[in-house]
Amino acid sequence: MVAPPHAPHPLLTVDDLVVSFDGPLGTYRALNGVSFQVGAGETLAILGESGSGKSVTVRAVMALLPRHSATIERGTIRYDGEELSALPVRRTRELSATEMAMVFQDSLTALNPVVRVGQQIAELFRVRQRTSRREAWRRAVAGLERVGIPNAARRAHDYPHQFSGGMRQRVVIAMALALRPRLLIADEPTTALDVTVQAQIMDLLRELREADGMAMILITHDLGVVADVADRVAVMYAGTVVESGPLRTVYDAPAHPYTRGLMASVPAPDRPGERLTPIEGMPPSPLATPAGCPFHPRCPVARAACRTDRPVLRVVATGHEAACHYAEEVMAGVDVRGAA
Amino acid sequence: MSTSEARLEVRQLRVSYPVRGGLLRRAAEVHAVERLSLTVTAGRTLGLVGESGCGKSTLARAIVGLRRPTGGEIWYAGERVDDADAARRRRLTTQIQMVYQDPYSSLNPRKKVSFIVTEGWRVHRGQVPRDQWTDRTAELLARVGLAAELADRYPHQLSGGQRQRVGIARALAMSPRILVCDEPVSALDVSVQAQTLNLLADLRAELGLGYLFIAHDLSVVRHISDDLAVMYLGRIVETGPAATVYGAPAHPYTRALISAAPVPRPWASPPAERILLTGEVPSPASPPSGCRFRTRCGLAQPRCAEVEPELRTVAGREVACHYAESSLADGGPPVTAVTR
Numbered sequence: 001m002v003a004p005p006h007a008p009h010p011l012l013t014v015d016d017l018v019v020s021f022d023g024p025l026g027t028y029r030a031l032n033g034v035s036f037q038v039g040a041g042e043t044l045a046i047l048g049e050s051g052s053g054k055s056v057t058v059r060a061v062m063a064l065l066p067r068h069s070a071t072i073e074r075g076t077i078r079y080d081g082e083e084l085s086a087l088p089v090r091r092t093r094e095l096s097a098t099e100m101a102m103v104f105q106d107s108l109t110a111l112n113p114v115v116r117v118g119q120q121i122a123e124l125f126r127v128r129q130r131t132s133r134r135e136a137w138r139r140a141v142a143g144l145e146r147v148g149i150p151n152a153a154r155r156a157h158d159y160p161h162q163f164s165g166g167m168r169q170r171v172v173i174a175m176a177l178a179l180r181p182r183l184l185i186a187d188e189p190t191t192a193l194d195v196t197v198q199a200q201i202m203d204l205l206r207e208l209r210e211a212d213g214m215a216m217i218l219i220t221h222d223l224g225v226v227a228d229v230a231d232r233v234a235v236m237y238a239g240t241v242v243e244s245g246p247l248r249t250v251y252d253a254p255a256h257p258y259t260r261g262l263m264a265s266v267p268a269p270d271r272p273g274e275r276l277t278p279i280e281g282m283p284p285s286p287l288a289t290p291a292g293c294p295f296h297p298r299c300p301v302a303r304a305a306c307r308t309d310r311p312v313l314r315v316v317a318t319g320h321e322a323a324c325h326y327a328e329e330v331m332a333g334v335d336v337r338g339a340a
Numbered sequence: 341m342s343t344s345e346a347r348l349e350v351r352q353l354r355v356s357y358p359v360r361g362g363l364l365r366r367a368a369e370v371h372a373v374e375r376l377s378l379t380v381t382a383g384r385t386l387g388l389v390g391e392s393g394c395g396k397s398t399l400a401r402a403i404v405g406l407r408r409p410t411g412g413e414i415w416y417a418g419e420r421v422d423d424a425d426a427a428r429r430r431r432l433t434t435q436i437q438m439v440y441q442d443p444y445s446s447l448n449p450r451k452k453v454s455f456i457v458t459e460g461w462r463v464h465r466g467q468v469p470r471d472q473w474t475d476r477t478a479e480l481l482a483r484v485g486l487a488a489e490l491a492d493r494y495p496h497q498l499s500g501g502q503r504q505r506v507g508i509a510r511a512l513a514m515s516p517r518i519l520v521c522d523e524p525v526s527a528l529d530v531s532v533q534a535q536t537l538n539l540l541a542d543l544r545a546e547l548g549l550g551y552l553f554i555a556h557d558l559s560v561v562r563h564i565s566d567d568l569a570v571m572y573l574g575r576i577v578e579t580g581p582a583a584t585v586y587g588a589p590a591h592p593y594t595r596a597l598i599s600a601a602p603v604p605r606p607w608a609s610p611p612a613e614r615i616l617l618t619g620e621v622p623s624p625a626s627p628p629s630g631c632r633f634r635t636r637c638g639l640a641q642p643r644c645a646e647v648e649p650e651l652r653t654v655a656g657r658e659v660a661c662h663y664a665e666s667s668l669a670d671g672g673p674p675v676t677a678v679t680r
Contacts, residue, residue, distance in 0.1 A: 049529035049530060049531065050500075050529055164620045165620070166620050167620075194391035194392055194556065194620070194621070195391065195556060195557075195558070195597060195600045195601055195602075196391065196596055196597065196600045196616075196617045196620075197391075197620055198600065198602070199599075199600035199602075199616055199617075200616055200617075203616060221529065221530065222530075222602060223530070223602075223604040224559075224601075224602025224603050224604045225602045227602065227603065227604055227605065227606050228606055248607065251604065251605050252605070252608075261531060262530055262531060263604065264534075265530045265531045265533065265534035266530060266534075266559070266604050267534075267537070267559045267560060267562065267563030269559055269562060269603060269609065270609060272562050272563050272565075272582065272583070272586075273541075273563065273564070274563075275538060275541070276534040276537055276538055276563075277534070278531050278532070278533075278534030278535040278538060279531035279534075282499050282501060282531075282532060283529075
């Protein structure tokens with residue numbers, strides 16, 4: 001069910017993606033060479049703090065970047081062998097309606113407030129599959145049932161505001177899955193929800209993925225939320241992927257000092273009150289990304305080379321990549337504060 | 341004032357909001373906080389957890405005097421606070437200060453940091469003589485780990501973590517004994533969150549402060565708290581020493597909360613019980629009869645709909661559940677194992 005890392009034909013390959021924005025304070029690079037792959041049926045977690053570029057990355061994939069301010073300067077996005085950045089936006093949109101689907105953090109803004117939820121889902125079948133009105137509605141109700149909305153046939157007549165936050169997120173998921181996409185991108189799907197509801201939604205996503213065999217990209221800032229869902233993880237920092245690999249390998253033996261720092265920042269449930277080991281300082285502004293390794297000003301193992309040479313993502317173990325000159329030492333736990 | 345006197349006691353507190361609505365526009369009341377009692381002592385941290393809408397922020401606002409209670413009493417250092425006259429109230433409020441959740445909206449965007457930190461001294465004349473303001477501000481900024489030159493900055497020139505430190509400095513300016521922290525780290529990134537948690541732990545140790553630490557993130561609360569209180573729909577359902585409550589929760593809701601909290605490396609701890617609650621928190625405007633949690637509780641019996649359970653002592657903590665003993669007993673009936 002789970003594709004091996006780096007399967008021969010990954011479903012989605014993003015290679016060296018560079019995206020810049022024209023902002024009021026000048027042009028800045030939001031993405032500075034992002035590379036990752038997602039195999040068919042595989043779930044990839046993209047982990048990063050605010051401003052690391054995780055949302056920009058998936059918006060670039062979905063052709064949802066603001067047309068007037070964002071420019072793809074370099075890089076390729078390949079979906080199932082097709083080069084997306086070479087295609088007209090129209091074709092990408094078509095793909096993104098049928099093959100790829102996205103779930104956003106804020107379910108209230110993702111839905112049209114004045115259209116009944118059943119209608120919003122039925123519309124997809126009408127437009128994309130040319131089904132009859134009756135058939136489209138029937139499928140919409142079935143879709144709502146599938147994501148666990150009680151009394152789906154009745155609730156399909158309700159408007160978005162009549163649903164609770166958790167139920168609304170289910171509606172959005174039903175909509176995203178309506179056309180049976182092969183890739184589902186979920187951008188912080190549970191951040192706005194309470195813990196108990198978050199657990200329900202993550203379970204639902206896991207079940208649906210297994211039933212449909214679809215691939216998923218889960219974007220999150222929370223190391224814990226993705227831990228039992230994702231097969232692999234890509235850690236982003238300052239617009240690049242600094243580490244990627246099987247989730248458990250990356251969490252247990254991080255090869256990048258930033259990943260290691262993140263792991264040490266989270267309070268351990270079994271050691272309450274123990275002093276945390278935060279990463280010093282704060283992420284750089286995209287307007288002033290440091291030369292060399294973008295993490296070097298905060299890095300406990302940085303040396304002279306880190307200030308001048310930008311490390312590239314390289315293989316440090318099977319299926320495990322890191323962009324650090326000293327990844328081997330980091331993996332071995334040498335000279336790093338917070339090392340176990 | 342000696343440490344033993346710096347004790348905040350909330351007794352049978354009720355805070356209600358008037359709601360007008362319905363066909364006849366009858367005035368109704370929502371009890372956001374209902375007969376709630378708790379104690380915060382200097383040098384210790386009481387962690388208060390609950391999901392959105394449970395009344396935790398309302399409680400915080402009532403304690404610092406931003407919301408008038410409709411019943412019950414608030415005592416501080418042997419004096420009743422909630423019915424104090426203006427002069428006494430002013431004196432007492434310096435002792436209990438609040439740190440707000442959102443470091444973006446809780447600082448006046450038009451004022452420099454130096455003004456924000458000294459604002460309390462403008463109101464409470466005589467607290468700090470005018471000619472010492474500059475020195476004391478520098479001291480406060482240093483204490484919270486901010487460079488002295490940040491005094492001349494505006495909030496928008498600071499990062500989220502720096503703003504939260506300004507919020508903490510502002511609270512400390514009044515030399516309080518008790519800090520009410522309402523979700524102080526939930527808006528911050530993981531690495532910055534760890535810095536702030538360390539700072540709060542240092543301040544507690546150095547200044548002997550008592551914290552009421554309100555949060556929805558159980559791992560954070562567990563990390564910093566000596567005692568825990570779990571809130572559901574305006575009431576405390578379980579409270580006691582953090583190790584007891586977290587280690588062996590007796591209320592079905594506490595059990596569900598702990599099981600739903602995401603753990604970064606679930607494989608590193610023994611397999612935990614997995615409880616998925618059905619549904620979401622009911623509206624506080626129409627809480628269920630009897631036990632407020634019964635609509636989501638797998639242990640619920642007919643009695644739970646009739647008699648509201650009061651807090652009682654069970655195995656070293658207080659818990660409001662008719663069936664706490666069987667919930668606590670190993671191998672007791674599962675709370676609920678239904679996904680949807």
